[in-house]
Amino acid sequence: MYDQGGYDSIGIGMFGDVIAIDIDGCVEDGKLNAMVTEVVEALDNYVEYSISGTGIHLWIKAPGFVYDTKRYYINNQKAHMEVYPAGVKNKFIVTTGNALNRKDVNECTEAFAEIVEKYMVRPNADKVKEPKVRPAGSYLSDESVLRKMFEAKNGEKTKLLKFHIILFARFIILLVLFLLYIIRTRCYNYIIPVQ
DSSP states (O other): OGGGSSOSOEEEEOOTTEEEEEEOSOEETTEEOHHHHHHHHHHOSEEEEOTTSSSEEEEEEOTTEEOOTTTBOSEETTTTEEEEETTTOOOEEEEOOOBSSOOOOOBOHHHHHHHHHHHSBOTTGGGSOOOEEOOSSOSSOHHHHHHHHHHSTTHHHHHHHHHHHHHHHHHHHHHHHHHHHHHHTTTHHHHSOOO
């Protein structure tokens, strides 16, 4: 339908690990200003002109990045930069398809963390911790998880539960072995008479 006309653009919601960055008033005579050039080069992802032609949109992926709104602005009016992180705001951004480059939308979590530290930090951010990046999966080994479980306040109950699980598993194994023995030695006639 978009191809047939009647629409200026398409709005895309932010989901998963996709983040859009909207920077206004940064294009003069078709050229990006110095700050935006730095951001575009650092993130090295898909960039397009906004509808007005005087701003840009950057599309990136930052899996695991936790956008802490107590630390970072969503819209830093001084920098003319607005960040649309998935799961933080229920907004969408309009895409124009008027690309500045031929890049894909790729992962750039570390570069994004540096950009938001430089341009999106609130004045009182010193009281807030550094940006968090959730690791994919657990960062603890199985042994570490078990040790933490056993050292916890209810660690004795956990140990008892583990003991019962192991005991039950051994019982099942013995039962299966016993049944296999009976079948193998054809002693099942004594248990279940064959007609």
